[in-house]
Amino acid sequence: MEMQEMLKKLRENNNLTQEQMAERLMVTRQAISRWENGETQPNTETLKLLSREFNVSINTLLGSPRQLICQCCGMPLNEDSIISREKDGSYNEDYCKWCYEEGEFAYKSKEGLLDYLVGNMPNPENLKDEERRSQFDSYLSQLKHWK
Structure with missing residues (x-):
């Protein structure tokens, strides 16, 4: 639109x-x-x-001209309901509501997020945890929050 x-x-x-x-x-x-x-x-x-x-x-x-992606975890931000908010209630379009809320980051380190991802994300290829951790780390390292 x-x-x-x-x-x-x-x-x-x-x-x-x-x-x-x-x-x-x-x-x-x-x-x-x-x-x-x-x-x-x-x-x-x-x-x-x-x-x-x-x-x-x-x-x-603006008619959703760009695909927003959480710059902490990489989740697509394709609905306003999952976009984070600042303390004043304004949107922060760089992060999802699970990684950043009211001016605070949920994950204090990339290691903490990696632990969460390895423990909770589906593993349809039955990869070893070390390999999955490495793949997640490689992807996260490209995001603004972890550069």
Whole structure:
């Protein structure tokens, strides 16, 4: 879904007129109309406000142009409900809610995460734990949090 469609859907799902949405975002009704017609787009600060006000990630507002991946464990972040939050409630689109929540990381070390992955991830190929640990480590080392 494109950004203009997402913004209109968000407004309609919240039973708001363009005027009401404009008041809530401190912009003009004409700005809302131009966004929904695809003539212009909200600026960065307005996107942040939209995200907070309507409890939706910026990536979703933009029409999900990029595949988000947790930069701690590598999990795809394909739903807003699994994206982490900061203490102020805003989204942190770099991490899943299991690795990072309210400004705190769940795994204090890569070793701790590796222990969890080896102990809990399926092993359909029946690989030895050392080999699995090495594969997980190789993948995790490419993620921002562990570089």
